[in-house]
Amino acid sequence: xxxxxxxxxxxxxxxxxxxxxxxxxxxxxxxxxxxxxxxxxxxxxxxxxxxxxxxxxxxxxxxxxxxxxxxxxxxxxxxxxxxxxxxxxxxxxxxxxxxxxxxxxxxxxxxxxxxxxxxxxxxxxxxxxxxxxxxxxxxxxxxxxxxxxxxxxxxxxxxxxxxxxxxxxxxxxxxxxxxxxxxxxxxxxxxxxxxxxxxxxxxxxxxxxxxxxxxxxxxxxxxxxxxxxxxxxxxxxxxxxxxxxxxxxxxxxxxxxxxxxxxx
Numbered sequence: 001x002x003x004x005x006x007x008x009x010x011x012x013x014x015x016x017x018x019x020x021x022x023x024x025x026x027x028x029x030x031x032x033x034x035x036x037x038x039x040x041x042x043x044x045x046x047x048x049x050x051x052x053x054x055x056x057x058x059x060x061x062x063x064x065x066x067x068x069x070x071x072x073x074x075x076x077x078x079x080x081x082x083x084x085x086x087x088x089x090x091x092x093x094x095x096x097x098x099x100x101x102x103x104x105x106x107x108x109x110x111x112x113x114x115x116x117x118x119x120x121x122x123x124x125x126x127x128x129x130x131x132x133x134x135x136x137x138x139x140x141x142x143x144x145x146x147x148x149x150x151x152x153x154x155x156x157x158x159x160x161x162x163x164x165x166x167x168x169x170x171x172x173x174x175x176x177x178x179x180x181x182x183x184x185x186x187x188x189x190x191x192x193x194x195x196x197x198x199x200x201x202x203x204x205x206x207x208x209x210x211x212x213x214x215x216x217x218x219x220x221x222x223x224x225x226x227x228x229x230x231x232x233x234x235x236x237x238x239x240x241x242x243x244x245x246x247x248x249x250x251x252x253x254x255x256x257x258x259x260x261x262x263x264x
Contacts, residue, residue, distance in 0.1 A: 025061055025120065030102070032110030033147065034092035041118050042083040046169045049153045050088030051131035051160065053168050054124040057082045060117045088168055089119065091150060094132050100145035103136055105129035127165060134159050161203070164238070171201030178232065182224040188216040195222055203238045212240055 039045070041058060058081035093110040096102035104110065106125040119125075135149045135156055142152065149156060161172050173180075179199050186195040193214035202211040213222050 026107075026113075026116060028108070029111060029116060030096050030104055030108050032093045032095055032104065033097050034090050034110060036089060036093045036109070036111040036115040036119065038112060038114035041087050041115050042081060044083070044085040044087045047088050047090035049091040049150060050167050050170060051091045051094065051135075051156060052089045052124065052127040053086050053166070054089060054119050054121070055086035056118045056121045056124065058114055058117050060114065086168060087118075089124075089128060091131070091135065091153060091156065094128055094135070095146040095149075100147075101139075103132040103146050105132040130163070130165060131156070131160060134163070162236070164203070166204055168206075172203070173201060178226055178230055179224055182226050184222070184224055186213060186215070186220060186222045188220040190214045190216050198222065199224075204240075 038058065041054070089109070094104045096104065097110070105128050107116070107120050109119060109128060111119050119128075135146065138144075138149050138152050138156060138159075139146055142148075144151075157167055157170050158172065158174050160167060161170065162174065180201075182199065184195045184199055189195055193210050193212055195213045197209075197211050198213050200211060202209070205211055215222075
């Protein structure tokens with residue numbers, strides 16, 4: 001009912017369902033060793049200890065109302081700030097500062113008010129929840145506190161990648177992954193989807209890089225030939241489950257063109 005092109009259609013509609021668990025968009029957050037901020041988000045900051053990522057626009061909802069002006073100036077509103085690309089979230093933002101055993105996931109991570117307006121979306125909350133869980137497992141195994149897991153950041157990142165997570169700028173470099181040293185070939189492929197892509201350390205499309213092998217037809221095969229004999233304990237295959245499709249976590253172009261951010 002907020003949009004002029006559908007007010008007439010919506011004026012007699014009514015709400016027939018609402019979630020039985022009401023929740024605030026924003027409440028308390030916990031301070032970590034690093035507070036993610038607005039500049040980190042809009043500048044697509046890449047942290048060395050990244051454990052997750054986000055891409056939603058800065059989407060602030062002011063107490064005065066959704067379309068509130070800044071300093072009563074109709075030309076200014078801080079409701080949304082769009083940006084291209086994605087940003088990473090450091091491990092230092094998902095544990096509490098000064099507390100040994102408190103890991104954070106979801107909306108309570110260490111982030112400023114403006115950064116939170118991007119990190120709060122469910123897909124980003126989900127990947128940070130998995131990162132916190134893996135970090136907790138490492139802490140228990142090593143008998144260390146949450147901040148000390150930073151000393152095992154490579155293992156944390158590599159475990160997340162192995163589990164299917166994506167961390168921008170972080171590649172699979174697992175020394176136990178025999179595929180890295182294999183000779184890769186295929187009896188057919190489409191340009192841009194070369195066989196060598198399967199061992200480049202990235203398991204999903206990123207910008208113009210497919211990071212996958214795609215056959216030019218049915219009945220084709222991909223071969224990885226090891227340089228020496230090895231006992232293989234596990235084979236992991238990653239298939240493209242619509243990973244090339246634009247999704248909401250990255251604020252897709254499909255979503256952008258559907259939104260009207262003009263101030264009424």
